[in-house]
Amino acid sequence: MFKVSVIIPVYNVEQYLADCLNSVISQSLKDIQIICVNDGSTDSSLKILKDYQKKDSRIEIITQKNKGLSGSRNTGIKTVKGEYIYFLDSDDWIEKNTLEELYNKSNKLDLDILMHTMVFYHENNGKFEKTEYTNLENIPKSFDNEVFDYTNIMDALFKIPHNTVNKLYKTEFIKNMGILFHEGLNYEDTLFFYNIFPKAKRVSILRKPFYIYRIRNDSICTTGGEKSFDILKILKLIKQSIEDDIIKKKFQEWLLFIIVNLKFVYLRLGDDYKDEFIKLMKNDYEYFQLFKSNTQNWHYEDRAFFESIEPSNNGIEFDLRFKMLKYKFLANHYKGLYNVEKQNKIKKKSFKEKFKNLVKS
Numbered sequence: 087m088f089k090v091s092v093i094i095p096v097y098n099v100e101q102y103l104a105d106c107l108n109s110v111i112s113q114s115l116k117d118i119q120i121i122c123v124n125d126g127s128t129d130s131s132l133k134i135l136k137d138y139q140k141k142d143s144r145i146e147i148i149t150q151k152n153k154g155l156s157g158s159r160n161t162g163i164k165t166v167k168g169e170y171i172y173f174l175d176s177d178d179w180i181e182k183n184t185l186e187e188l189y190n191k192s193n194k195l196d197l198d199i200l201m202h203t204m205v206f207y208h209e210n211n212g213k214f215e216k217t218e219y220t221n222l223e224n225i226p227k228s229f230d231n232e233v234f235d236y237t238n239i240m241d242a243l244f245k246i247p248h249n250t251v252n253k254l255y256k257t258e259f260i261k262n263m264g265i266l267f268h269e270g271l272n273y274e275d276t277l278f279f280y281n282i283f284p285k286a287k288r289v290s291i292l293r294k295p296f297y298i299y300r301i302r303n304d305s306i307c308t309t310g311g312e313k314s315f316d317i318l319k320i321l322k323l324i325k326q327s328i329e330d331d332i333i334k335k336k337f338q339e340w341l342l343f344i345i346v347n348l349k350f351v352y353l354r355l356g357d358d359y360k361d362e363f364i365k366l367m368k369n370d371y372e373y374f375q376l377f378k379s380n381t382q383n384w385h386y387e388d389r390a391f392f393e394s395i396e397p398s399n400n401g402i403e404f405d406l407r408f409k410m411l412k413y414k415f416l417a418n419h420y421k422g423l424y425n426v427e428k429q430n431k432i433k434k435k436s437f438k439e440k441f442k443n444l445v446k447s
Contacts, residue, residue: 087168087169087409088117088119088168088187089118089167089168089169089170089185089189089193090118090119090168090169090171090172090185090254091114091118091154091162091166091167091168091170091257092110092118092119092120092121092172092173092174092185092189093121093123093156093158093162093163093166093171093172093173093174094107094110094120094121094123094162094174094175094176095123095125095127095130095158095159095162095175095176096122096124096125096127096129096131096408097124097125097127097143097152097155097158097176097335098127098128098129098131098175099127099129099131099177100129100130100131100134100239102176102177102300103131103135103176104134105179106174106175106177106179106202107122107134107135107138107145108179109179109429110140110178110180111138111141111144111181112172113182113183113184113186113410114182114183114185114186115186115189116170116220118144118168119144119146119166119167119168120142120144120146121146121165121166122135122145122146122147122148122176123148123157123158123159123161124147124149124150124414125150125152125153125157125158125160126149126150126151126152126153126418131176132147132149133384134297136146136217137322138226139149145202146165146168147246148161148162148165150258151314151323153269154270155175155264155274156267156268156269156271156274157267157269158172159235159250159267160266160267160269160346161316163261164238164293164304166257168257169189169193169256169257170188170192170255170256170257171253171254171255171256171257171260172184172185172188172253172255172401172424173250173251174251174256174297175299175300176401177300177311178251178298178299180296180297180298181271181281181295181296181297181298181385183296184202184296184297187292187296188200188202188254188292188296190290192256192290195288195290197233197254197288197289197290198255198256198286198287198288198289199245199253199255199256199282199283199288200253200257200289200290200291200292201247201253201290201292202250202253202254202287202293202294202295202296202297203216203220203222203253203293203294203295203296203297204220204249204251204295204296204297204298204300205220205272205295205297206220206299206301207273207297207298207299207300208278209301209303210301210303211240211300214228214298216295219247219384220238220247220295221293221295221394222240222247222291222335223248224241224245224246225239225242225244225246225291226239227241227293229290229291230290230293230302231290231292232284233289234288234289234367234412235286235287235288235289236241236283236284236286236289236332239379240332240335240336241339244336244339244340244342244343245338245339245343246279246283247438248275248276248278248279248280249299250267250274250275250279250281251297251299252296252297253300253303253408255277255282258292259286260282263282263285265278265281265282265285268320271316271319271320271405272313272314272316272320272420273316273317273320273347274320276320276324276347277320277327278422280327280328281327282330284328284332286440298325298418301370307308309358310351310352310355310356310359311355311356312414314354314355314363315362315366317347317348317350320367320368320376321344321348322370322373325374338379339380340377341375342379342384343379344374344393345376345384345388345392346375346388348391349387349388349391351363352367352391356403360400360404360405361400361401362400363401364398364399364400364401364404368395371395371396376392376395377410379392381393384414386412386415386416386419387412388413389411389415390408390411390412390415391408392407393407393411394407394411416441
């Protein structure tokens with residue numbers, strides 16, 4: 087048995103694949119299985135895989151008709167022979183000591199899931215970026231060397247990065263749960279995470295940025311078409327899979343999670359798709375009970391997005407209202423800051439005058 091099985095779905099990534107494979111075959115942990123699922127590539131990806139396989143016998147190539155990212159990962163899971171599973175997208179790469187450090191900590195603590203931080207790499211300008219999201223800042227650092235489950239971090243449950251990557255999974259845990267990726271839908275990472283994370287009993291964090299996540303100009307994260315509508319189906323499936331008690335306990339956080347995901351997708355949509363997306367959001371307004379949202383503590387942009395949904399009938403109306411509300415909330419925010427600062431200055435001046443009077447008397 088291998089220590090770690092790395093699953094790499096491959097589809098038309100000829101310009102990125104070498105970077106990805108080089109980062110895996112050069113890992114300091116040598117006892118690894120490298121499963122490359124060629125998902126019906128039509129470019130030179132398969133040739134590149136075969137060339138690398140000649141150099142490294144640990145590489146296993148599975149070729150299948152195109153099933154998408156979820157179908158490729160599911161194929162990989164069925165082929166796993168390692169104690170742990172690590173998912174790596176074929177346009178990304180990992181640091182040299184990633185698998186060794188993750189394995190050592192997971193094995194020592196007998197973990198179901200070990201999360202780690204990551205870095206965004208923006209292809210358009212070549213810049214690397216760390217954010218609150220990539221740094222797992224919503225999980226207190228006091229948990230870094232602890233074993234916990236979702237009940238210990240309920241305040242962060244709907245704020246944790248739900249990427250499939252940047253986590254090491256115990257194979258026995260994954261297979262015992264019997265949970266696979268939902269095929270045929272985009273944003274499958276989000277559904278997989280919320281299907282499996284609440285079931286994990288032993289979770290921990292290794293706060294090191296091992297994973298470099300490439301932001302491509304042509305990815306689903308940066309462009310939006312009809313497949314972007316899948317987010318609504320994904321959110322419904324998550325709602326069905328999460329226990330009602332969890333949603334009841336953190337209802338406002340759940341509603342904000344919905345809005346943040348809808349906003350993420352809408353802001354990347356082409357204009358031709360906006361009318362239909364708004365119609366679908368309005369149709370699901372009652373289903374998600376969005377009318378119960380208390381938005382006072384939300385970020386001004388999330389609040390503006392939410393309050394623009396119900397009264398808007400098309401993309402033009404929505405965009406105008408969203409823009410207007412953003413400026414309104416932002417103006418009120420700065421007005422409040424100005425008034426606070428003004429009051430502080432008055433108090434300081436009053437204190438100085440009283441101090442002068444005391445000295446004189």
